[in-house]
Amino acid sequence: MPEIARRPALPAPGEPFPGVAVTLAPLPAAARFVLRGDLAAVAAAGNAFGVALPSRINTASTLGARSALMLGPDEWLLVADDTSAPDATWALVRALESALGTVPHSLVDVSHRQTAIRVEGHEAALTLNAAVPLDLCEEAFPVGMATRTICEKAEIVLWRTGPRAFRVEVWRSFAPYVMDLLSAVSQENVPD
Amino acid sequence: MLLIRCPYCQTDRPELEFRYGGEAHVSRAQDPSSVPDAAWAEFLYMRTNPKGFHVERWRHTHGCGRFFNAVRHTVTDRFLATYRAGEPKPDLEALAREAAR
Amino acid sequence: MTVSFRTASGGRIDRDRTIRFTFDGTAYRGHPGDTLASALLANGVRLMGRSFKYHRPRGVLAAGAEEPNALVSVDRGGGRWTPNLRATQVELHEGLVATSQNRWPSLSHDVGELNDVVPPGVFSAGFYYKTFMQPASAWANLYEPFIRRAAGLGQAPSQADPDHYTHRYAFCDVLVVGAGAAGLAAALAAAQAGARVILCDEQAECGGGLLGERDAVIDGVPASDWAASTLATLSGDKRVTLLPRTQCFGAYAQNFFGLVQRLTDHLPHPDPRMPRERLWKVRARQVVLATGAIERPLVFPENDRPGVMLAGAARAYVNRYGAKPGDRAVVFTACDSGYAAAHDLTAAGIVVSAIVDLRPGPDGPVAATARGAGLDVRSNAVVTGVEGRLGVRAAMVATIAGNGLVGPSERISCDLVLMAGGWTPAVHLHSQMRGKLRFDAEREMYVPAAPVEGSRSAGACNGTFGIAEALAEGFSAGADAARAAGREWSERDWSPVVSGEIVPDGGFHGAVPHDRDVQKVKAFVDFQNDVTEKDIRLAVREGFRSIEHVKRYTTNGMATDQGKTSNMNGLAIAAGSLGKPIPEVGLTTFRAPYTPVTFGAFAGHSRGDLFDPIRRTPTHDWARAQGAVFEDVGMWKRAWYIPRGGETMHAAVLRECRTVRETGGLFDASTLGKIEVVGPDAAEFLNRLYTNPWTKLETGRCRYGLMLNEAGFVMDDGVVGRLAPDRFHVTTTTGGAPRVLAHMEDYLQTEFPELRVWLTSTTEQWAVIAVQGPNARAVLQPLVADIDMAREAMPHMSVREGTICGVPARLFRVSFTGELGFEVNVPAEYGQAVWEAIWAESQKHGFCAYGTEAMHVLRAEKGYIIVGQETDGTVTPSDLGLDWAIGKAKPDFVGKRSLARPDMLKPDRKQLVGLLTVDPAVVLEEGAQITAEASPVKGTAALGHVTSAYESAALGRSIAMALVAGGRSRLGETLYVPMPNAAIAVTVVEPVFLDREGSRLDA
Known part of the structure; x- marks a missing residue:
């Protein structure tokens, strides 16, 4: 059997551009699941996953390497940054399914569907706002907010993980576009 | 670009995140096979197309993904209300009176 | 120099x-x-x-x-x-x-x-319509090229723009447009209230008219110093964004504004990383419009000669730029601001020979002061003409007699004639916001009637001209805007003390009287489009009544300046000719952009590789390394064909097709849409969304699914596999993936919300490798650990979950080629490695990699349709011969009722058939029309059209599919495909060309 290597959707980042006030970096592989269901499913999944699922739409909760993002009234994106190997991912699916039991729900593995980009630095919001049509000031988009939106012509999930840090979740084939677009923007904000 | 209040997200969001879905409250018959041809054609193709307040469907496609309904003025683009799918059609005249105040 | x-x-x-x-x-x-x-x-x-x-x-x-x-x-x-x-x-x-x-x-x-010297009338109003009508053919060949050469603007750039442009979405409590007196005061108040403020101004330096004031003093400091200190205060406030060189060119619904910022044009050697311009897309809770006013020219003969300029402009040149527009000036005025110009020019060392005031006496204090300063002020006087072609040499000045007649003209030598016709508030943005205007009859100007919700006008654009009044109004507007945006602040008023200014009072609209021959002189209204007073009067004489029609007929206000200096004068002349007051004639519409905006600014980064996302599959790099030629399918790059050793496309496709049928080939099917349908009611949901029945489909089996829209027309198709009683793996066409998911969500959320089922897109979760051909099983078997792939254990149209090459996989036994076939689904990031492993194994059997073109040919040989190629939104399952895919026992599914409508049952509907050209070497053209006769009479309707046509390697001839009226009853008939040279004879056949029994599939 030949070696089966994983090829991430985004190559490793090149040298950061000098004088650029924002860092763009692809994040390592993670396990991701879309969970759909009602409150009973939410409670059961939270226990098994290791972080209580948020009940307020467009917010995220994080405990250690596990995060849950509520993206719709009955939709959560579960992200396990500590899990990427197929066996471990499969084990997590089994744990979740076993906790959910007969509670009506849908749990779908989307680990490879999307990838993540870290956008960090004091011009992070400014850089994103070249393409993201949401108000990213902290009053309007506080730390812990996470929502689907658009980045110019690609759909993304935008998640604020710190005052100057965002995580962009994007489908794999759109990831180079989002990365290239944000890179282009990040390099142009030079002082005049 | 319009701002549209998503009744699920409970915030105003940019139009770019939404898709228009045509006139609202055009309900599909429980048993379509019992609907006469003319009535079925009416259901498929005929819409009110008013100049003024229009009750219409939108979907927060690039947001929470939910379909909802809105009352929008087709001339001014002003939204009087948005509400969740399944909720009853609001009293347009009352809404317009309230908006005029 | x-x-x-x-x-x-x-x-x-x-x-x-x-x-x-x-x-x-x-x-x-x-x-x-x-x-x-x-x-x-x-x-x-x-x-x-x-x-x-x-x-x-x-x-x-x-x-x-x-x-x-x-x-x-x-x-x-x-x-x-x-x-x-x-x-x-x-x-x-x-x-x-x-x-x-x-x-x-x-x-x-x-x-x-x-x-300019052709006889009068040739280039008068409407000359285009009158002169260039006949003969019709001359327009394109003769007139238009001539006009384009003779009349026009600058040359378009000849090369692609090497600059780049960028965009930014921005949000604020208060947007202030214009940084003159009112705008600065508004920004100051809003900032003091703690609001997030954006202040933009189109000029390089903020300050507006304050920068051109010589003597005005605000609260004890010179006006320009006040502006500078206010700007310093604002720039020290983190919540304030100051945007000089930024034109707010458009106002859109709900306080959305388009601003374009010039970033590098003023720099001799800009940093190449900098964008040339940035388009700001600003959403403001509140806006203060402080866009100022535009001075009106006076309309008199030869008022366009170089050296005739607006009085306020001359003031700005002298005071702000230290540039003298002339040595000796005549000031023609109907407004007190003309006197301000006279004083400032005098102070700059320019001789003001006369102030020609159109207004009758007695003089006000402004004229008295001017006389006191030794200036020659003439009341009730006009300039009747200007001498000098390339530059003013003299002005002709006359007095209007008591009977209204213009007396004899006196020649006054000068090289500069200033025009002060009064000021027109710049209400453009207010009007773009659908704000109503009110005609202030006393001051003869349009001003904003009531502010549009979320906006306020302040200063000159609101008809408030004095500096003190503009500052106070601006401050109050800024404070109110901040409060309306939710910032609590009690201070509201500021009453600055201003001295040393002449408040512009008075003005004139229309053409001034003169004693010249109206047929021989030109008094310009619209300078850029060369529209004269005479043209507008002519338009009215010829019957144009609406100002919108007069505008279009004369082109007044239709140049790139959109009539900023001409609209009011044109309106007044038209109103005078019609004998109506100005407000009864009405205004033309103000449209964005206020000034021209570059295409680059609108495009931003959306050009070149960033024009659209370029979606690549997980195995793209492998295909590229093999020399694949890609085609665009939506945003996807798909391998079209993979030539070997300099092969042509034709040769490559024939080889790929032959290889697949002889032994096998690999095909990248990753772009197929995939939707995971999960929940206790999943089967019932699919029953309602697809024509086919799903309840009895066993776990581990697949079915071809056909999806209709409510009108009964085919919208998508794909294979659906049942992974568990409550879990289906649905595939869609490549292009249909988002549409199908949206269609499903629509019905689920709005028509069938009681169903407990959820939909998740998994298109990008899986890389899909199609392994097709007689040796497909032999290739895959060694790589599959835990799936029994035997013919009986895993029949055609089945699905298994297991491990392939050590990674979790979903293995489908499906075929779009008519051969024994499998589709290997593995998590996307393993896609390329698994492909390489299968490729290596397949080389033992002589497989090829084949592209979308070969895929199209292979499926056509089997008569498999492609939605969007054989269908166009008007095609029913029956038209395609797919009645077998309809679950007739189901009480309902989306589109079912429509299939029973009379129109859907007509026997002469276009039906899918196969076509074989009589000459087997001829390949038809897709889209070509089909007729019953070789040379149909002109006007004969076509019977249908060719939907697919290829050269088939397996059949050694061309094949085609077509939609033909009543096609299934025409089997064996000869029809024709008329082409430019000759009609091509074709025979109608069943649309399956190969292995009608399906024995190859079941291998």
Whole structure:
């Protein structure tokens, strides 16, 4: 059997551009699941996953390497940054399914569907706002907010993980576009 | 670009995140096979197309993904209300009176 | 080069530094702070352009965005060529290269000026419509090319724009448009209230009219110093964004504004990383419009000669730029602001020979002061003409007698004639926001009636002209806006003390009286489009009543300046001719953009590789390394064919098809849409969304699913596999994936919300490798650990979960080629490695990799349809011969009721058939029409059209599929496909060309 290597959707980042006030970096592989269901499913999944699922739409909760993002009234994106190997991912699916039991729900593995980009630095919001049509000031988009939106012509999930840090979740084939677009923007904000 | 209040997200969001879905409250018959041809054609193709307040469907496609309904003025683009799918059609005249105040 | 037209001192230019620039190849010098227009004036250059139609020599009229005459092209090198820039807005920088436009061979000797001396009437209003009508063919061949050469603007750039442009979404509590007195005060108040403020101004320096005031003092400090200190305060506030060089060009619904910021045009050597312009898309809770007012010219004969300019512009040139537009001036005024200009010009050392005040006496205090200062003030007087073609030499001045007749003219030598016709509030943005206007009859001006919700107008754009009043109104507007945006702040009013200003009072609309022959003189209303008073009167005489029609017939206000200086005068002349008051004639519509915006700014980063996302599959790099040629399918790049050793496409596709049928091939099917349908009601949901029945489909089995829209027409198809009682793996067409998911969500959320089922897109979760051909099983078997792939254990149309090459996989036994086939689904990031492993194994059996073109041929040989190729939104399952895919026992599914409508049952509907050309070597053209006769009578309707046509390697001939009226009843008939040279004879056959029994599939 030949070696089966994983090829991430985004190559490793090149040298950061000098004088650029924002860092763009692809994040390592993670396990991701879309969970759909009602409150009973939410409670059961939270226990098994290791972080209580948020009940307020467009917010995220994080405990250690596990995060849950509520993206719709009955939709959560579960992200396990500590899990990427197929066996471990499969084990997590089994744990979740076993906790959910007969509670009506849908749990779908989307680990490879999307990838993540870290956008960090004091011009992070400014850089994103070249393409993201949401108000990213902290009053309007506080730390812990996470929502689907658009980045110019690609759909993304935008998640604020710190005052100057965002995580962009994007489908794999759109990831180079989002990365290239944000890179282009990040390099142009030079002082005049 | 319009701002549209998503009744699920409970915030105003940019139009770019939404898709228009045509006139609202055009309900599909429980048993379509019992609907006469003319009535079925009416259901498929005929819409009110008013100049003024229009009750219409939108979907927060690039947001929470939910379909909802809105009352929008087709001339001014002003939204009087948005509400969740399944909720009853609001009293347009009352809404317009309230908006005029 | 002479610099004799610089003032001795003063102005906001940096006299210690010199800038070199060229205009039409001649070198000049200027200073930082100059515009091209001010620097040219300071160098004694008056002639800056030629008019659009008559090619008349023109000088600069204004000092700002409203300039209609001095349009120039700027060459920034390396293909950076921008035509039609207003010289009044081009900032001077070292090495600037500017050229004039619309002249040949040169600005001072322009052959096109002959247009100006052709007999009266030839170029009058509507001349296009009257002159160039016959013969019709001459328009495209003769008239249009001639007109385009003779009349026009600058040359378009000849190369792709090497600059880049960017966008930014921005949000604020209060947007203030315009940084003059009112705007600065508004921003100050809003900022003090703690609001997030954006203040934009189109000029390089914020301050607006305050920068051109000589004597005005605000609360004890000179006006320009007040502006500077206010700007310093604002720039120290983190919540304030100051945007000079930024034009707010458009106002859109719900306080959304388009702003374009010029970032590099003013820099001699900009950092190449910098974008040239940034388009700001601003959402403001509240907006304060402080866009000022535009001075009106006076309409009198020869009012367009170089050296005739707006009085306020002359003030700005003298006070702000230290540039003297002339040595000896006559001021023609209907407004007190003309006197302010006279004083400032006098102070700058320009001789003011006369102030010609159109208004009857007795004089007000402003005139008295002027007389006291020794100026020659004439009341009830007019300028009746101007001498000088390339520059003013004299003005003809006359007095209006008591009977209204104009007396004899006196010639006054001068090289400058100023026009002060009063001020028109710049209500453009208010109007774009659908704000109503009110005609202030006393002051004869349109002002905003009531503010639009979320907005306020302040200062001159609101008809409030005095500096003190504008400051107070602006401050109050800023405070109110901040409060309306939710910032608590109690302070509301500010009453600044202002001295030393002359408040512009008075004004005039329309054409002034004169004693000249109206047929022989030209008194210009619209300078850029060469519309004269006479043209507008003619339009009315010819029956045009609506101002919108007069505008279009005369082209008044339709140039790139959109009539900023001409609309009100044109309106007044039309109203006078119609014998109606101005408000009864109405206004033309104000439209965005306020000034022209570059295409680059709108495009932003959306060009080249970033024009659209380029979606690549997980195995793209492998295909590229193999030399694959890609085709665009939506945003996807798909391998089209994979040529070997210099093969043509034709040869490659034939080889790929042959190889698949003989042994097998690998195909990248990753772009197929995939939707995971999960929940207790999943089967019931699919029952309602697809024509097929799903309840009895066993776990581990697949079915071809056909999806209709509610009208009964085919919208998508794909294989659906059941992974568990409550879990289906649905596939869609590549292009249909988002549409199908949205369609499913629509019905689930709005029609069937009671169903407990959820939909998740998994298109990008899985890489899909199609392994097709007689040896497909042999290739895959060694790589599959835990799936029994035997013929009986895993029959055609089944699905298994297991492990392939050590990674979790979903293995489908499906075929779109008619051969034994499998589709291997593995998590996307393993896709390429698994592909390589399968490829290596397949080489033992001589497999090829095949592309989308071969896939199309292989499926057509089997008569498999492609939605979007065999269908076009008007095709039913029955039309395609797919009645077998309809679950007739189901009470309902989306589209079912519509299939029973009478129109859907007609026997002459277009039906899918196969076509075989009588000559097997001829391949039909897709889209070609089909007729019953070889040479149908003109007007005969086609029977249908060819949907697919290929050369088939397996059959050794061409094949085609087509939609033909009543096609299934025409089997065996000969029909024709008329082509430009001759009609091609075809025979109608069943649309399955190969292995009708399906024995290869079941291998």
